[in-house]
Structure formats: C-alpha cells, structure tokens
C-alpha cells in the first residue's frame with residue numbers, strides 16, 4: 498500500500514549519576530543521593546517512505562530550546578531526518594536532573610546535558626534503523642490520579658486540590674503492532690504533573706509514568722517500547738493530599754501502586770484496540786510571539802531587591818527569586834528586557850493521529866480545546882503534548898489570570914520575561930495548533 502507508515506522504536510537510558518542536582522523544586526539543598534528507578538528516553542521514528550518524523554519522549558523536567566536545537570543538529574548530521582521534524586517531549590518528572598540553569602546556588606549539569614543531547618540523537622539514529630511497517634489504533638481508558646490544583650477561596654488562589662476544577666483523567670493509548678499482529682510498541686498519554694514525589698525526595702525517579710511504562714514493556718516482553726506523552730497539565734497534578742486539600746509527597750510504595758494501576762489500565766485498553774494501517778506522515782511548525790502582561794517600572798523590581806519583599810503582594814522573596822529579580826534589573830539597565838518571547842508550536846500527523854506540542858507548562862483547557870477542534874474540524878484524533886522543544890514556563894488560560902496563584906505568578910522565578918504571559922496567549926496557542934493540524938492534514942499521504 499502506498500505511503501503506509503513504518504515505525505522504528507528505541508529505548509535509551511538517561512539516568513544521571515548520584516550527586517546530580519535535581520530539577521523542579523526550589524526547596525532542595527543538595528544533589529541526588531539515590532536512584533529509585535532509571536530514567537529513559539523512548540524514541541518513535543515514523544516514515545511514510547517520503548517524510549520522516551521523530552518523537553523523543555524523555556523522563557526529564559523539561560528541555561530548553563538550546564538543547565532541542567543541539568539534538569536536532571546532531572539528528573541532521575547522523576540521519577536523513579530534518580531537525581525540524583524532531584519533537585522532544587518531556588514527562589516533567591520533578592525527581593530527575595535539572596536541565597537548565599535556574600537555582601541561585603545549584604551547579605548546572607553541563608556534562609550531563611552534553612551526554613544527554615548525544616544520547617537523544619543516538620536514540621533517533623537507532624530507531625531510524627529499525628523501521629518496519631506497522632498497523633496502529635487509538636483507545637482510551639481512565640485513571641484516577643490527576644486533580645486540578647488551583648483552589649480559589651475568598652479571592653485567594655492556593656495550590657490545593659480542587660475536585661470541582663477542570664481535569665481530564667483519560668488515559669490515551671496508541672497500539673502499534675507488526676503487520677502479523679505481534680505487539681511492537683505502545684504510547685500512553687496522560688495530562689498530570691509528574692509530582693507524585695515531593696521536594697523531600699532525593700532519589701532519582703521517573704515518577705508516575707516510569708514504572709507504568711516498564712509494566713507495559715514487561716507485559717509484552719522482548720524489546721517492546723512504551724513511550725509516555727505528557728498532556729497539557731499546567732494546572733493538574735497527582736491527588737496525594739494530607740487532608741483532602743493540602744498536597745503531600747507520595748511514598749514510593751504509593752508510587753509503585755500507581756505504576757501497577759496505570760500500567761494495567763494501559764495494557765487493558767491496548768488489548769481492546771483494533772489496528773489498521775496508517776497512511777502518511779506530515780510535520781508543520783511555527784514560531785509565535787507570546788504576549789506578556791503589563792511590565793512594571795524598574796522601580797518596582799529595585800524596591801523588591803532592596804526590601805526582599807514583593808511590593809504588590811507583601812510576600813517574602815526567595816533566594817532563587819532574588820537572583821531572578823537581579824537579572825531582570827540588569828536587563829532594564831542594559832535595555833535588554835525580553836518583551837517578545839517566542840514559542841515553537843509543532844504538529845506531527847501520522848495517519849489519522851495528530852500530535853500537537855507546546856514548549857511550556859500549558860493549562861489543560863488548551864489541550865482539551867485542541868483535541869475537540871481537531872476532531873470536529875478534521876475528523877482526526879489529537880494528542881496534546883506539553884514541555885516539548887523548549888520550556889517557556891506556565892501559560893495560563895485568560896480566565897485564570899485574574900485569580901492569580903502559583904502558575905500565574907511563577908514567572909517571578911523561572912521566566913526570562915519581566916512579566917507573565919497575557920490571556921491572549923491562549924487563543925494564539927490553540928488557533929496556531931489548529932492551523933498547523935490543518936496544514937498537516939492537507940499535506941496528503
């Protein structure tokens with residue numbers, strides 16, 4: 498059959514050494530002291546004989562635009578896959594290595610990052626050599642882990658469990674079999690922060706997705722590859738609480754129970770999926786400018802530095818945020834503020850499946866809108882993917898911004914911009930993903 502899709506898969510161990518500084522929580526004060534479970538990059542390379550695309554899924558907090566460019570450069574050198582056809586997506590585990598400079602005191606893991614970039618490109622090279630014709634199908638189940646983590650009470654928004662808040666507990670499963678029906682690879686998709694393990698954990702772990710992937714791989718045996726795609730989950734996280742509201746860390750016993758439960762759900766869904774040939778691979782991406790909210794006068798930040806208290810909220814400023822403020826003040830003074838930040842939005846279509854990715858921590862509502870509209874406008878199934886090809890921080894919905902809270906204000910320690918993203922970002926992100934999905938659908942195959 499013309500243009501029938503081939504798939505190659507590879508699994509690369511990317512576990513950092515004990516001692517490596519971990520990413521995600523600012524409260525940690527030393528490097529990793531143990532390894533609970535290994536971190537992996539699971540690579541899927543798709544080809545229709547004319548167009549190829551690679552999806553590299555990583556047990557990492559995120560990946561910078563610079564590291565993405567470096568991996569893409571290596572992929573171009575080593576394979577026939579264009580760099581722009583590579584999607585690097587991360588699980589957002591908060592128990593893995595830092596992948597960028599962010600802490601006031603943490604050494605940057607540059608030796609690890611150099612090796613990581615070579616490993617990710619190597620994974621694409623390996624998967625690209627293993628291409629074989631596959632049949633595929635999509636199925637869905639459900640898993641009761643995610644909860645909305647923005648609770649607004651009396652006008653104050655806290656990071657607490659909000660059972661009434663928007664959440665999507667769907668587990669999407671992609672089944673890929675050889676033409677004779679032999680199980681070949683699986684991809685699972687879930688939209689929930691990988692923050693089961695809290696800041697007190699110093700053991701490297703892939704969090705909830707890690708052991709679930711391993712469960713699926715053990716079930717199918719051989720070199721079956723299970724990849725995890727993180728859906729937009731800027732405002733959802735695992736529902737481990739101490740009192741129904743206040744979040745706490747899971748224990749590793751609880752995490753391992755999640756692995757078995759989620760892994761079993763994936764296997765159960767996978768078994769029920771009917772497979773069919775996939776036709777055509779197409780890729781489209783675009784760089785958009787992400788609008789930011791009003792930028793305060795430099796005096797606001799100077800006062801913040803001097804008093805070590807935020808002038809608007811009265812809250813104490815952490816050492817990490819003080820470093821951030823100092824950097825911004827220097828930019829005001831050298832007239833080099835980043836006022837027009839960019840984001841790469843990328844869509845890969847494989848047969849009737851669309852992978853739509855964003856480079857930050859995107860609220861679940863964006864992903865649900867993309868999925869619904871791709872289905873309604875194109876009749877295709879979409880999986881939304883966040884923290885891919887860059888990490889630009891939290892991108893909240895327009896509706897959430899007036900409520901404030903962690904995700905709306907998080908730019909004050911992690912962003913390159915002197916203000917947070919404006920509510921206009923939501924429409925730009927969703928509309929651009931849709932336009933790109935239309936482009937890939939029109940690309941034929």
Ligand SMILES: [Zn+2]
Nearest residue numbers: 589690731858
């Ligand atoms: Zn996050």
